Amino acid sequence: MSKKDNTKSVLTLHPERCKGCRYCIPTCPKDAISISDRINQKGYKPVAVDMETCIGCGSCYTICPDYVFEIKEVQ
Amino acid sequence: MVERLIPTALVEDNKFCPGCGHGIINRILAEVLDEMKLTDKAIGSMAVGCACLMVDTFGVDWIQSPHGRAAALATGIKRCRPENPVFTYQGDGDSMSIGFSETMYAALRNENITAILVNNGIFGMTGGQMAPTSLPGQKTVTSPMGRNTDLTGQPLNIINQMKDLNIGYLARGSVTSIKNINRVKKYIRNAFETQMSGGGYSMVEILSPCPTNWKMMPDKSLEHIDNTVTTYYPLGEFVKKGGDSNE
Numbered sequence: 069m070s071k072k073d074n075t076k077s078v079l080t081l082h083p084e085r086c087k088g089c090r091y092c093i094p095t096c097p098k099d100a101i102s103i104s105d106r107i108n109q110k111g112y113k114p115v116a117v118d119m120e121t122c123i124g125c126g127s128c129y130t131i132c133p134d135y136v137f138e139i140k141e142v143q
Numbered sequence: 144m145v146e147r148l149i150p151t152a153l154v155e156d157n158k159f160c161p162g163c164g165h166g167i168i169n170r171i172l173a174e175v176l177d178e179m180k181l182t183d184k185a186i187g188s189m190a191v192g193c194a195c196l197m198v199d200t201f202g203v204d205w206i207q208s209p210h211g212r213a214a215a216l217a218t219g220i221k222r223c224r225p226e227n228p229v230f231t232y233q234g235d236g237d238s239m240s241i242g243f244s245e246t247m248y249a250a251l252r253n254e255n256i257t258a259i260l261v262n263n264g265i266f267g268m269t270g271g272q273m274a275p276t277s278l279p280g281q282k283t284v285t286s287p288m289g290r291n292t293d294l295t296g297q298p299l300n301i302i303n304q305m306k307d308l309n310i311g312y313l314a315r316g317s318v319t320s321i322k323n324i325n326r327v328k329k330y331i332r333n334a335f336e337t338q339m340s341g342g343g344y345s346m347v348e349i350l351s352p353c354p355t356n357w358k359m360m361p362d363k364s365l366e367h368i369d370n371t372v373t374t375y376y377p378l379g380e381f382v383k384k385g386g387d388s389n390e
Binding site for chain 2: 077088089094126131137141
């Protein structure tokens with residue numbers, strides 16, 4: 069939660085883009101990312117995010133080669 | 144916190160293999176073009192290789208040249224359209240083997256273009272053959288016993304070839320961590336700022352993983368770059384006209 073403008077950074081996940089490279093898992097400072105059991109349309113096991121633990125820092129956005137993550141500001 | 148939204152130039156999902164560094168570099172390049180408000184005006188020059196998978200997914204104007212000739216094509220585009228930002232995007236097999244002459248002569252002429260050279264030390268699209276940038280002892284499909292430098296020479300360090308030339312900007316980065324990715328973004332921004340201010344040739348070489356052809360898991364590929372590849376190809380800014388550099 070930002071004190072200045074009272075907005076919050078919220079992660080948006082696009083699991084259908086995920087190719088399961090797992091770069092994001094060790095990059096997450098909160099260990100909020102894991103691999104899910106299902107298989108997406110591309111044939112990979114996509115990542116899943118524990119939204120309660122996620123702080124919206126954007127580390128996953130930076131390391132992801134497949135544009136799976138976005139960080140949006142919401143009131 | 145800052146919003147991190149997919150840049151406008153990335154109009155479709157990329158087509159690269161899992162863990163390929165091209166996806167990260169595509170996004171960094173698209174972010175820089177968006178932030179500098181150059182996306183609508185930018186013209187890309189590509190040749191042959193995995194980089195060509197961008198043509199459908201990266202939403203700027205593209206022209207494809209014969210294998211290796213992207214720098215020569217970009218020269219022509221820039222001379223005809225000097226107001227447009229013009230860049231090449233090539234892999235190492237394309238730009239430093241087949242197109243070595245075109246790449247070097249563009250730098251020798253100090254053409255006012257920006258070159259993005261993605262170095263993964265292998266010919267990726269054709270199945271993992273040895274490239275001039277392959278490391279000593281590196282196993283590829285054409286060097287199954289490991290690269291023999293007595294037979295094939297030493298790895299090509301393009302920065303060493305260019306750093307004494309009269310050019311505007313020269314840097315090498317990697318995409319192995321948040322810190323390194325942010326540095327590469329700064330380098331690419333510096334390169335485009337050099338071009339837009341008429342500063343001459345700017346080039347950023349980016350060390351990138353190819354887990355498919357290296358036959359490594361993606362996380363091991365990043366460790367391989369940090370632990371081994373950077374000992375042959377050091378990172379940093381090597382030429383920066385009007386600013387500090389490593390050399």
